[in-house]
Amino acid sequence: MRKWMLEVAIGVVPVLLIFLGVIGVDVVPFIIALIMFGVLFAAIKLRSGGITIGAAQDKNRKKQGLAKLTFEQIGGQESAKLELREALDFMVRHEEISKFGIRPIKGILLTGPPGTGKTLLAKAAAHYTNAVFVAASGSEFVEMYVGVGASRIRDLFKEARTRAAKENKENAIIFIDEIEVIGGKREGGQQREYDQTLNQLLTEMDGIYSSETPRILLIAATNRKEMLDSALLRPGRFDRHIQVDLPDKKGRMHILELHAQNKPIETNVNLEKIAEESFGFSGAQLESVMNEAAIYAMRDGLEQISQAHLSMAIDKVMLGEKTDRQATEEEKRRVAIHELGHAIAAEVVAPGSVSQVALSPRGRALGYVRHNPQDEKYLYTKAYLEGQIMIALAGAAAEEIYYGGRSTGSSNDFEQALNIVHTMMTSGLTSLGIVNMDMVTTEVLMHENARILEELAEKTKQTLLQHSAVFDKSLDILFQEERLSGDQFRCQFRDSVRLPA
Ligand SMILES: Nc1ncnc2c1ncn2[C@@H]1O[C@H](COP(=O)(O)OP(=O)(O)OP(=O)(O)O)[C@@H](O)[C@H]1O
Numbered sequence: 001m002r003k004w005m006l007e008v009a010i011g012v013v014p015v016l017l018i019f020l021g022v023i024g025v026d027v028v029p030f031i032i033a034l035i036m037f038g039v040l041f042a043a044i045k046l047r048s049g050g051i052t053i054g055a056a057q058d059k060n061r062k063k064q065g066l067a068k069l070t071f072e073q074i075g076g077q078e079s080a081k082l083e084l085r086e087a088l089d090f091m092v093r094h095e096e097i098s099k100f101g102i103r104p105i106k107g108i109l110l111t112g113p114p115g116t117g118k119t120l121l122a123k124a125a126a127h128y129t130n131a132v133f134v135a136a137s138g139s140e141f142v143e144m145y146v147g148v149g150a151s152r153i154r155d156l157f158k159e160a161r162t163r164a165a166k167e168n169k170e171n172a173i174i175f176i177d178e179i180e181v182i183g184g185k186r187e188g189g190q191q192r193e194y195d196q197t198l199n200q201l202l203t204e205m206d207g208i209y210s211s212e213t214p215r216i217l218l219i220a221a222t223n224r225k226e227m228l229d230s231a232l233l234r235p236g237r238f239d240r241h242i243q244v245d246l247p248d249k250k251g252r253m254h255i256l257e258l259h260a261q262n263k264p265i266e267t268n269v270n271l272e273k274i275a276e277e278s279f280g281f282s283g284a285q286l287e288s289v290m291n292e293a294a295i296y297a298m299r300d301g302l303e304q305i306s307q308a309h310l311s312m313a314i315d316k317v318m319l320g321e322k323t324d325r326q327a328t329e330e331e332k333r334r335v336a337i338h339e340l341g342h343a344i345a346a347e348v349v350a351p352g353s354v355s356q357v358a359l360s361p362r363g364r365a366l367g368y369v370r371h372n373p374q375d376e377k378y379l380y381t382k383a384y385l386e387g388q389i390m391i392a393l394a395g396a397a398a399e400e401i402y403y404g405g406r407s408t409g410s411s412n413d414f415e416q417a418l419n420i421v422h423t424m425m426t427s428g429l430t431s432l433g434i435v436n437m438d439m440v441t442t443e444v445l446m447h448e449n450a451r452i453l454e455e456l457a458e459k460t461k462q463t464l465l466q467h468s469a470v471f472d473k474s475l476d477i478l479f480q481e482e483r484l485s486g487d488q489f490r491c492q493f494r495d496s497v498r499l500p501a
């Protein structure tokens with residue numbers, strides 16, 4: 001119903017009722033009917049989402065709202081920021097670009113693991129280009145009725161245009177997170193329901209012209225680029241790809257500093273050490289570390305966050321919350337054996353690398369080995385990768401030696417080992433040589449996979465057997481104390497190795 005019709009009705013109906021009343025007609029049934037109609041109308045509007053309820057509106061506003069996010073407020077990601085800014089300069093300097101006849105950029109794809117700041121980059125891009133920012137996420141399109149997805153896409157573009165006009169802005173950025181949900185490969189069959197949505201997106205992108213105002217730029221984010229339909233990646237669509245990686249140490253430091261800004265932190269806290277210990281963390285996880293540390297400080301009734309709070313927060317984010325579930329003695333022994341297996345292999349492969357072995361009834365991991373920070377590597381040798389596989393396999397190998405069989409506690413380890421083997425294969429570091437992975441049959445790959453893993457598993461087992469004396473002594477301490485420091489552990493190591501077995 002149009003707004004003016006509603007207004008006319010609201011004006012006319014009471015007058016009509018009064019008139020009928022005056023000429024002696026019984027108006028009560030009319031009024032009852034009117035109230036029922038009103039209730040029904042409101043219910044329908046509410047269900048179809050026509051009336052937005054406060055909270056949802058707030059959420060939407062928060063999502064769209066830029067809060068003036070700039071590139072400076074994003075930690076690390078220097079090369080992603082640089083590439084993005086270069087691409088955006090095309091949008092800003094449109095006159096020069098068109099003089100040279102350069103095709104404007106319509107779509108930028110940000111790829112990388114979750115929580116690395118892709119959404120932040122898109123928001124900063126909008127700030128940088130003084131653009132309106134309109135956002136949607138692929139997950140919104142899950143289980144939408146046929147046709148609804150396509151119309152949501154149409155609305156996004158419409159919203160970008162009307163908001164830009166209203167706010168008097170020349171540029172508009174449309175951000176689509178989790179694009180793989182709607183942009184998955186179309187030949188798959190089960191993706192069918194998203195076809196119309198994807199087609200609508202492609203149509204809208206083709207309808208972007210550089211001469212029109214606002215200039216529209218799409219930014220999409222995914223952590224599964226290989227799943228995207230090739231039509232999306234063609235020139236004139238998402239043809240700029242920017243990799244957003246996990247932050248390196250400097251990046252982690254920067255992110256920690258940013259999230260420490262609004263928190264009271266003891267002056268002697270060494271954030272650099274926290275950055276070192278949080279190897280492999282995403283920006284979102286680092287934000288969590290800071291937040292959890294603050295919670296620990298508050299729980300302790302202190303005014304400021306200490307180094308210990310931060311260390312505990314790292315453990316928590318890494319392993320999940322402490323659980324109440326107590327491991328049985330038998331489980332504890334098995335976990336101790338498993339973790340010592342990892343630790344011994346790590347110490348043999350990279351002497352000095354173990355910083356702590358611990359049993360702890362936390363989250364999914366009942367125990368863990370913490371490694372000293374290593375220099376971050378960008379290139380890996382075959383020997384290094386094989387060493388990492390041995391460390392991963394050593395937990396299960398130790399269980400086999402002591403129990404004659406494995407438990408279910410090694411599935412993560414195996415996954416890790418398989419990932420490394422995969423890296424070796426794609427880098428030409430296996431006996432297959434340099435291969436095009438698409439051309440090799442699954443059978444050949446599985447055979448090579450099994451060969452590598454069996455060989456290394458055997459080597460790992462022999463290594464552990466050679467150090468059985470270290471094993472036994474460390475096991476006693478670990479079982480008693482539930483904790484073995486790297487130095488304590490190395491002590492056992494030196495003593496036992498000196499004695500010929
Ligand atoms: N580089 C960073 N600098 C500062 N904070 C960051 C950074 N990366 C992530 N964060 C923190 O993590 C939160 C989530 O980041 P963001 O939503 O941008 O990640 P994303 O890559 O879009 O993740 P997803 O793929 O899960 O959507 C941010 O709100 C911020 O608090």
Ligand SMILES: [Zn+2]
Nearest residue numbers: 395409410413
């Ligand atoms: Zn393990």
